Amino acid sequence: MPRITRRWQVRALLALVALVAVGGGAGEAASQEKYPSRPIDFICTWGTGGGADAMARQIGSLAQPLLGVALPVSNVPGASGNTGLAQILGGKSDGYTVATYIQDTLMTIPMGLARHKVDDLEWITRTQVADSFLFVKSDGPFKTIQELFAHAKANPGKLRVGTTGFGSVDDVTVRYLEKRGYKMITVPYPKPGERYAATLGGHAEVLYEQAGDVLQYLKAGQLRPLLIFAEKRHPAFAEVPTSKELGIDITLPQFRGIVARKGTPPERIQALAGAFRKAMETPQWKKFAEEWYFAPDSYLGHDRFGRWVASEVDTLERLVKEFGLRK
Numbered sequence: 001m002p003r004i005t006r007r008w009q010v011r012a013l014l015a016l017v018a019l020v021a022v023g024g025g026a027g028e029a030a031s032q033e034k035y036p037s038r039p040i041d042f043i044c045t046w047g048t049g050g051g052a053d054a055m056a057r058q059i060g061s062l063a064q065p066l067l068g069v070a071l072p073v074s075n076v077p078g079a080s081g082n083t084g085l086a087q088i089l090g091g092k093s094d095g096y097t098v099a100t101y102i103q104d105t106l107m108t109i110p111m112g113l114a115r116h117k118v119d120d121l122e123w124i125t126r127t128q129v130a131d132s133f134l135f136v137k138s139d140g141p142f143k144t145i146q147e148l149f150a151h152a153k154a155n156p157g158k159l160r161v162g163t164t165g166f167g168s169v170d171d172v173t174v175r176y177l178e179k180r181g182y183k184m185i186t187v188p189y190p191k192p193g194e195r196y197a198a199t200l201g202g203h204a205e206v207l208y209e210q211a212g213d214v215l216q217y218l219k220a221g222q223l224r225p226l227l228i229f230a231e232k233r234h235p236a237f238a239e240v241p242t243s244k245e246l247g248i249d250i251t252l253p254q255f256r257g258i259v260a261r262k263g264t265p266p267e268r269i270q271a272l273a274g275a276f277r278k279a280m281e282t283p284q285w286k287k288f289a290e291e292w293y294f295a296p297d298s299y300l301g302h303d304r305f306g307r308w309v310a311s312e313v314d315t316l317e318r319l320v321k322e323f324g325l326r327k
Contacts, residue, residue: 035095035268039070043099045084046164047077050192051213051292052100055127055256058288062279067271071098077190080165081105082114085259089116093261095268098124101259103252104168106309110317111167112326118310122264125276126257126300126308130293131230132169133240134161135207135214135223137200145226145241148206149182156183162195162204163188169252170208173229175325176250199223210254211237212292229253236293250319253295255312257305273302 042060046052053075060071076084081104088099101121108114134145142148152159163170165188174186187204189195196214199207200222207214207223211234217223228234229243229251243250258276260269279285280299289298300308320326 035265035271036067036069038096039072040067040095040272041097042071042073043084043087043097044073044075045077045081045100045105046075046102047191047193048075049196051128051130051210051254052081052102052256053192054213054288054292056100058285059127059258059276059279062282062285063275066275066278080108080113080168080190082108082116085116088259088261089120091261093263093265095260095264095272098258098260098272100256102256103254103312104164104170106255106312107169107172107252107316108167109313110320110326111172113167118306118313120262121259122262122269122302123306123309124258124260124269124273124302125280126255126298126305127276127280128257128289128292128298129253129255129295130210130212130298131228131234131251131253131295132173132208132210133225133229133237134227135199135209135225136205137202138221138224140205140224142205142226143224145246148226152177152182152184157185159184159206160187160204161185161206161208162198163208164195165190169254172319172323172325173208173250173252176323177248179323180248210293212294215291234293255298257300269302277301 042056044053044056056073060073064071076087081102084099085105088097091097109117136142136148142151161174161184163174163186165171166186171186174184177184184206189198192213195207196217198204211218211225214223225237225240227243228237228240231242231244231251233240233242
């Protein structure tokens with residue numbers, strides 16, 4: 001066996017020190033890497049043509065010049081938003097992938113259908129909050145919510161409601177109405193275009209949706225709002241009664257926001273949050289928010305968004321237990 005001399009030991013030690021020094025320098029260089037230096041993938045966890053898709057494309061285009069890189073949007077629908085979210089959870093925490101996150105996906109946590117927890121994500125920005133409605137075809141048989149509920153009570157399980165998916169707030173609301181004596185059937189359509197086409201084509205008699213998402217059909221006179229799930233009537237739909245007026249104790253407004261994987265460096269989260277905040281201050285975003293009927297207090301920054309989401313989960317879990325929705 002060759003003998004290891006003291007000279008060789010010293011050389012080996014010096015080589016090790018040099019290697020550590022180089023490695024440390026590389027790590028420091030990485031930590032000081034300009035961010036962002038390449039495009040940021042923006043995953044829309046729902047199909048094209050709906051509210052989450054419109055939000056992602058609108059705020060993405062406004063944030064691009066602020067960040068100095070492109071934010072290409074790709075749609076990955078399915079499982080009430082959980083399919084697209086899996087790409088975030090299975091990816092790197094480097095700030096180069098963000099995703100939409102909406103109330104329907106959050107509802108899958110207390111329903112026991114999600115594979116993630118609130119703490120698995122960085123909650124960057126809440127971009128919008130909007131009330132939900134029940135819509136029917138304008139040339140259909142139902143002119144008022146009373147007519148619709150009377151038919152549902154007389155024909156339990158016959159009316160179909162187009163929704164985003166099982167376990168979503170849409171589905172929870174349909175199940176709640178069943179407990180009030182209005183049994184209708186949830187029909188999931190994760191792609192918004194299919195959901196709207198199903199209602200207009202008579203494959204679903206009722207549509208659960210936010211008004212901004214179906215604005216083109218409202219302007220064309222193809223859809224009629226019958227009920228808004230809210231405490232107060234909306235000024236733009238003053239003739240539409242609220243759920244509270246009818247003694248229906250459920251509102252569940254839809255929120256949408258932007259998330260990244262937990263562990264993303266704080267300075268990168270701050271860079272993203274700052275760009276999205278500035279984007280929401282532009283005239284283009286304010287016009288978009290007005291046209292889509294967003295609540296005036298929709299914005300929540302990174303410092304408050306996560307805590308608000310955690311409290312929202314607590315509220316949803318209470319509803320799930322109270323209504324006996326989780327088997």
